[in-house]
Amino acid sequence: MIQAEEFVEAARNLGFQWYAGVPCSFLTPFINYVINDVQLTYISSTNEGDALATAAGAAIGGKKAVVMMQNSGLGNAVNPLTSLAYIFRIPLLLICTLRGDPQFQDEPQHQLMGQITDKLLETMTVPWEFFPTEAAEIEAVLQRAQAYMKQERRPYALIMRKGTIAPHALIRASIPSRNQGGSAHNGEEKSIFKSNNEQQRVSRYEALERIVELTDSQNTVVIATTGYTGRELFASCDAYGGLRQRSSHLYMVGSMGCASSMGLGLSLARPDLKVVVIDGDGAALMRMGNFATIGAYGGSNLIHILLDNECHDSTGAQATVSRGVCFAKVAEACGYGITLEGDDLMLLDALFAADSNHRPKFGHLKIRPGTLKNLPRPSLSPEAVLQRLMTHIGSSF
DSSP states (O other): OOOHHHHHHHHHHEEEEEEEEEEGGHHHHHHHHHHHTSEEEEESSSHHHHHHHHHHHHHHHTEEEEEEGGGGGGGGGGGOOOOOOOOTTOOOEEEEOOOTTTTTTTGGHHHHHHHHHHHHHHHTOEEEEEEOOHHHHHHHHHHHHHHHHHHHHHOOOEEOOOOOBBOOOOOOOSOOOOOOOOOOHHHHHHHHHHHHHHHHOOOOOOHHHHHHHOOOOOOOOOOOOOOOHHHHHHHHHTTOOOOOOOOEEEEEOTTTTTHHHHHHHHHHHHHHHHEEEEEHHHHHHHTTHHHHHHHHOOOOEEEEEEEESSEEETTTTTOGGGOOOHHHHHHHHOOEEEEEEOOHHHHHHHHHHHOOOTTEEEEEEOOOHHHOOOOOOOOSSSSHHHHHHHHTTTTOO
8 A cells, every 4th residue: 555645746756747537436545635735736527538638638738647537437538548549649647446356345336347447448559557556666657657658649557456545635625616607698698699590500611710710820729629620620721731721720530529628628738828629519418517627627718619500410410409408508507707609600709809707718609500512631640730739839748
């Protein structure tokens, strides 16, 4: 058994000061120690996949990040592990507890995952070893993890068994305190941006063009969700080269629903940047829990835009359930500072101009379905897009 301090301080010496995760009783002393230290960052995520994507955003911003989770939630992180961290080559230190360990009696729901945790990591090409149980082992374990992540730029996992870390009391508030209320969402705001004519709604491409016009590529990062959104943004700026090229853009090609959590991590790691996340209705519905995380931790440098055409456009235009969802009210209830909705393009201008009083801003813009003819796919690989972005913002792993 080791003290939480022994591992966290050894990790700090190697530059790890940023943590995101979902609790497990095995991890409690570890999480408590991180929260107690005002020099360390801990983001309490609503699910393990969002924790991993948020940590990925922090890593893109130049912070060495640790993701903590129970193995029962490892399934929630499979998608961002395989279609975000793997393809973009983002190094993260993953600490995964071993509930259902054959060496211990545990609850029945952990039995199967306890048997396959190591195999699941191996299937995802995530190398692993057991979390150290003696202080003398810590340095060597961290050095092996660091060496792999530096060389391969991909995650490395430590599997933690029960009773590995001695108890450590929590003495600080787990979640930052924020006064509720004050969000700019009311009938007047809604009426300004409402045309009441679904047939005349703007296209996705028109909305993206306006977002590009409203963003300064020097100090603004734009993250586009997967599907037609990323492809149309690429078509708008990068497809044909020239002066329209934007090295400040990141086109997500997978990890559906993770754009907002990754944007949160980057915005927290780099408060000097403005981070604009362009989401879709299907993606937002898939990981709506991240609205609450953004509301709790996000700052005014994060702008979250939801382009809602009420369908999964790139897979055949199957309807989503967004027609009955007021995303602006959800964002307001979760603590965003500004929440606007409507189907008028001027909503975007108002959103960028608004003062959110140190909180994130949200705009829900209804658009019409459909996409461009002969829509190109990004010709740059995900790794190349990310490296271009990190060079642009002066960041490195």
